[in-house]
Amino acid sequence: MKLIAAMSGGVDSAVAAARAVEAGHEVIGVHLALASNPQKYRSGARGCCTIEDSHDARRAADVIGIPFYIWDMAEEFHDGVVEDFLAEYSAGRTPNPCLRCNEKIKFAAVLDRARAMGYDGVVTGHYARTQIGPDGKTLHRAVDHSKDQSYVLSVLTVEQINGAIFPLGDTTKVDIRAEAERRGLAVAQKPDSHDICFVPSGDNAGWLRDRLGSEVGPIVDQDGNKIGEHKGAYTYTIGQRKGLGLTVPTADGSPRFVLKIEPVTNTVVVGAREDLAITTMRGERPVWCGPAVDSTPRTGFVQVRAHGAALRCSYYFDGSLLIASLEEPLLGLATGQAMVIYDGDRVVASATICETQ
Amino acid sequence: MPSIYVDHAATTPLSPAAFKAITSQLQELGNPSSLHTHGRATRKVLEDAREAIAREVGSLPSEVIFTASGTEANNIALKGLWWNGKAQGKKVVVISAIEHHAILDPAQWLENHEGAEVVIVPVDVHGVIDLAFLKELIANRSHEIAVISIMHSNNETGVLQPIHEVVTLAGEIPVHTDAVQSFKKVPLSYKDLGVTALTLSAHKVGGPLGIGALILRRAYEIPALLHGGGQEREIRSGTLNAPSIVAFSAAAQERYPSTDVEQLRDNFIQAVKAAIPDAYINGESSQRLPGIVNVTFPGTQSDILLLLLDNAQVSASTGSACSAGVHEASHVLLAMGHTEATALSSLRFSFGAASTQADVDFVMSVLPDVIATGRAAHIK
Numbered sequence: 080m081k082l083i084a085a086m087s088g089g090v091d092s093a094v095a096a097a098r099a100v101e102a103g104h105e106v107i108g109v110h111l112a113l114a115s116n117p118q119k120y121r122s123g124a125r126g127c128c129t130i131e132d133s134h135d136a137r138r139a140a141d142v143i144g145i146p147f148y149i150w151d152m153a154e155e156f157h158d159g160v161v162e163d164f165l166a167e168y169s170a171g172r173t174p175n176p177c178l179r180c181n182e183k184i185k186f187a188a189v190l191d192r193a194r195a196m197g198y199d200g201v202v203t204g205h206y207a208r209t210q211i212g213p214d215g216k217t218l219h220r221a222v223d224h225s226k227d228q229s230y231v232l233s234v235l236t237v238e239q240i241n242g243a244i245f246p247l248g249d250t251t252k253v254d255i256r257a258e259a260e261r262r263g264l265a266v267a268q269k270p271d272s273h274d275i276c277f278v279p280s281g282d283n284a285g286w287l288r289d290r291l292g293s294e295v296g297p298i299v300d301q302d303g304n305k306i307g308e309h310k311g312a313y314t315y316t317i318g319q320r321k322g323l324g325l326t327v328p329t330a331d332g333s334p335r336f337v338l339k340i341e342p343v344t345n346t347v348v349v350g351a352r353e354d355l356a357i358t359t360m361r362g363e364r365p366v367w368c369g370p371a372v373d374s375t376p377r378t379g380f381v382q383v384r385a386h387g388a389a390l391r392c393s394y395y396f397d398g399s400l401l402i403a404s405l406e407e408p409l410l411g412l413a414t415g416q417a418m419v420i421y422d423g424d425r426v427v428a429s430a431t432i433c434e435t436q
Numbered sequence: 437m438p439s440i441y442v443d444h445a446a447t448t449p450l451s452p453a454a455f456k457a458i459t460s461q462l463q464e465l466g467n468p469s470s471l472h473t474h475g476r477a478t479r480k481v482l483e484d485a486r487e488a489i490a491r492e493v494g495s496l497p498s499e500v501i502f503t504a505s506g507t508e509a510n511n512i513a514l515k516g517l518w519w520n521g522k523a524q525g526k527k528v529v530v531i532s533a534i535e536h537h538a539i540l541d542p543a544q545w546l547e548n549h550e551g552a553e554v555v556i557v558p559v560d561v562h563g564v565i566d567l568a569f570l571k572e573l574i575a576n577r578s579h580e581i582a583v584i585s586i587m588h589s590n591n592e593t594g595v596l597q598p599i600h601e602v603v604t605l606a607g608e609i610p611v612h613t614d615a616v617q618s619f620k621k622v623p624l625s626y627k628d629l630g631v632t633a634l635t636l637s638a639h640k641v642g643g644p645l646g647i648g649a650l651i652l653r654r655a656y657e658i659p660a661l662l663h664g665g666g667q668e669r670e671i672r673s674g675t676l677n678a679p680s681i682v683a684f685s686a687a688a689q690e691r692y693p694s695t696d697v698e699q700l701r702d703n704f705i706q707a708v709k710a711a712i713p714d715a716y717i718n719g720e721s722s723q724r725l726p727g728i729v730n731v732t733f734p735g736t737q738s739d740i741l742l743l744l745l746d747n748a749q750v751s752a753s754t755g756s757a758c759s760a761g762v763h764e765a766s767h768v769l770l771a772m773g774h775t776e777a778t779a780l781s782s783l784r785f786s787f788g789a790a791s792t793q794a795d796v797d798f799v800m801s802v803l804p805d806v807i808a809t810g811r812a813a814h815i816k
Contacts, residue, residue: 107743112762133761149745149761195813196744 080199081105082244084303085185086140086147088132090259090266091204091247093139097262098246099202100143101217106202108140108147111184114277129279131179135266143264150192152184159276161181168287168313172415175231175385176275182234182366190242200242207232208424209240216241217369218426223251230385233364233419235428255356284314296345298323301338301354309347312340318355318411319322325349336411356408362418365401372396372420372428380421383403383432393422394427401430439749440798444788445591445617445728446753451642451687451789458644458683469675482678485685492688493532493636493651494625501650501668502681507538507614508661512671513633514542514585518552520748521582521610528577530584532557532565532597533771537757539585539614540767545650557586561773563595563719567605574605575753581609588615588624588634592755592768592784593719594728596622603630613756616640616648620692621725626651638684641692642789647680692789698726700787700796705729707800712807718769718782727791730755732774732782736810739763741783744809748802755784773790 084096086108100105110133133149140147145356160179167174206221209231218240235243253305259267278286288311298307306327309362310314315323319337329335329351336355339348358382365372373396380389381403391406403418412435420427450458461481466474468482483497490497503509518529529543529552546552555573558566565586576583584606589596600615610632618624620641626634634651638644652658652671664673708715708731718730733741738754739762746751756766756779765779774782785799 107747112763130761137761146743146746148739148746150739153760153762190815192740196740196809 080244081197082107082202083189083193084108084145084202085189086110086136087204088135088139088266088269088274089204089272090256090264090269091206091252093136093143093204093264093266094255094259094262095202095244095246096140096145097143097264099244100145102246104202106145108136108143108405109144109189110136110147110149111152111156111189112149113152113160113184115157117154118202135269137414138240139266142265151187152225155188156180156184156277159188164275164277165287165290167415168373169291169342170415171312171340173316173413174415176277177231177385178234178417181232186235186239186243192240194242200244201243202246204247204253205232205245206247207245209243210408210425214370218243219248220421220424220426221245221248224279225386228385229421230382230387230417230419231424233368233417233426235368235418236366237369237410272280284311287311287313294345295421296347298325298347298349300335301348301350306349312342312345312347315340315347317413323347323349352410355410357410357435358405358408359436360403360405360412361431362401362403363399363433365396365428365430367428368426372401374398377422379427382419382421383409383416389421392420396428400433401428412413437687438798439751440801441751442785442791442794442795443751443753445594445640445755445786447639447645447785448642448643448788449790450683451690453690454638454643454683454687455808457686458679461679461682464676464678468678469667478678481682482676485682488685489636489688493619494629495626495632495651496654497633498654498669499626499651500674501646501652501672502768503650503672504646504674504677506614506640506648508672509534509635509637509648510538510585510612511542512650512658512661513635513652514539514583515546515661516671517583517610517612517633517656518546518550519659520656522550522552524582525579526582527551527553528581529554530557530570530573530581531555532559532586534559534563534565534590534592534595534768535585535587536591536614536616539587541660543585545576551579552582559771562722563590563593563768563772565597565602566572567598567601570602571605572812574607574609578607578609579723582613583610585612585614586617588613589622589725590719590768591617592728592766593722593730593772594725594786595719596723596725599629599631606661617725617728620688620690621694621697621727632656638680638687641687642690643684643687644680647677647684649684690789694726697787697789697791700791700793701729703793704785704787704796704799707796711800711804713789718772718774727787729785730769730782731785732769732778733807733810734778734781735814736781736807737814738780739782740813741781741806741810744806745802748806749798750802752799753784753786754782755786785794 082104086092123279137215164176205228206226208219220229274281293311307325315337335349338350376395381392392403394403414432419429465479468479486500487497525538547554612633614635616637662673678778765776769779
């Protein structure tokens with residue numbers, strides 16, 4: 080096949096590209112320039128968007144022996160990922176930008192362009208697997224569950240999964256580093272990237288404050304009594320306990336947790352731990368990663384965070400929302416996060432959580 | 437599968453004579469500044485080379501100052517002439533809108549760090565500087581202008597600039613011209629042109645990378661950027677790179693087949709217009725270098741076109757700068773009235789002494805498909 084390897088400058092995508100070449104594919108490496116004003120050097124272990132990262136990617140492509148190009152996707156990334164991230168926070172939800180990037184950039188803008196140019200698909204260094212079964216190509220967890228990234232890939236449609244190649248899904252991270260070393264790739268020991276690539280400081284709250292302002296608002300209990308003040312509701316997350324700065328103690332001295340963020344009134348609602356418990360979640364804009372889910376309840380697992388646990392549930396689709404009911408209650412679930420349904424290791428569907436109870 | 441190189445304005449093959457000269461000189465021992473036999477031997481071939489280059493560019497040998505690149509020569513000229521002017525209370529740097537970054541950026545640096553005022557001479561849609569603008573500027577502010585730097589020909593479009601007229605208008609104001617693309621391609625004489633300073637680069641004429649020259653009138657003492665052993669009239673210290681200099685000289689003495697290259701270029705233009713009717717040539721009605729063609733292919737994106745051409749074994753270029761590996765819209769095309777979108781859908785093809793009709797034919801055998809695919813892949 081003719082493939083485009085998306086190369087971030089990290090060890091995973093470098094080994095993925097090398098493996099695709101070794102498997103006999105015709106591969107070109109492409110580094111996506113996502114930041115409109117890229118920093119020169121990485122500060123610590125964040126992101127993949129500095130000029131140094133693009134040099135690392137170029138060097139890896141040269142060592143592997145494939146052509147290498149840089150594609151400017153800064154505008155698409157800003158409009159599709161950064162703006163969405165800000166809009167979601169402004170609406171009191173907690174978005175996952177990596178998921179949005181896969182949905183709108185890597186397996187949309189890049190894959191579309193690749194196909195228009197006569198390429199068959201996009202190779203990435205994600206830890207996930209695909210399998211060809213009776214229902215076509217399906218998406219599965221990586222063998223290394225601790226590194227599994229199927230959660231952030233769950234936004235891919237069948238059409239996109241068909242154009243996605245994940246050569247690393249059968250290997251552990253430790254082995255990938257060793258393999259990079261063997262292949263003479265200088266990025267073998269480069270630290271993993273963490274956090275959000277477009278927040279190079281790692282200070283999400285500060286980054287949001289700079290862009291959304293820090294309008295002071297009330298922190299209230301469930302009866303609506305004001306018990307404190309916050310500096311920007313969006314810097315809180317559901318289930319947060321620390322850093323609330325509350326001076327009025329509860330009657331029994333038990334801690335309070337963020338239960339709800341109301342953007343319209345700029346209010347943060349806090350309450351007791353047990354009030355965080357939810358058993359049902361509803362998700363909008365569902366994506367089917369294989370055959371569509373129907374209205375018949377089925378049992379499976381739901382995952383609500385990138386590296387969270389898979390929780391037993393029953394799920395169905397009511398025609399507009401994807402609904403999952405948990406066997407055991409879950410504490411603290413933010414809307415805006417993705418709910419991803421698994422059947423064993425297979426990714427069934429994902430949706431953006433819009434309601435919990 | 438053939439691999440076709442149509443990026444001779446970026447760099448062009450080392451000429452056989454230059455290859456012979458550099459490899460043979462690399463085996464010789466001797467620092468040209470040393471006074472002993474070995475040093476004198478190196479000094480001898482180096483000065484032979486200086487004389488030959490001076491002949492080719494129409495200057496005195498003592499006016500040739502060797503540098504490590506055209507960029508360095510531009511920096512020495514622009515900064516040095518500006519500092520001289522500043523000592524007389526003159527703070528204005530005049531450059532054109534289409535200069536290479538090796539002039540744009542030092543000018544910007546002078547403005548940001550040294551208190552210069554940069555005035556930019558615009559160009560018309562044909563890519564030629566606005567002489568009326570320059571005339572008025574000089575009429576109003578001649579006593580404030582420290583230096584004027586206008587390139588001899590543009591590296592992206594190949595459009596020649598009226599340097600002779602610039603010199604006439606400038607009067608006593610020092611004029612520098614970056615003649616890196618023009619040297620050997622069109623008639624060029626430092627003496628006849630009457631400029632104060634002129635920049636050359638070896639690798640654009642079949643010499644090696646890493647060697648250039650500033651041609652500067654003997655009477656001009658300008659501040660150095662590099663201080664040390666006092667070589668090159670104390671304007672450019674550093675042990676002279678004799679092997680590269682003799683190779684530069686060997687390349688500079690070879691004949692450049694201007695007429696043949698121009699014919700190839702015109703054949704290419706004709707073929708492009710026939711195959712891709714909405715493509716247009718930038719600066720087509722202007723006097724241009726024989727080897728450079730700048731084409732806009734509406735509805736495409738140049739980085740994608742370059743990828744597709746590379747895939748088809750054709751090495752071309754946009755000719756413009758990259759920022760972090762991302763192609764920027766060419767400041768040259770923007771200055772000529774392009775929009776960002778049309779500037780970003782333009783490519784430079786440049787032919788050299790060794791180019792053949794087979795190169796043109798091969799490019800044309802893949803270009804229509806590349807443009808069609810490029811249009812389909814253009815998602816912005």
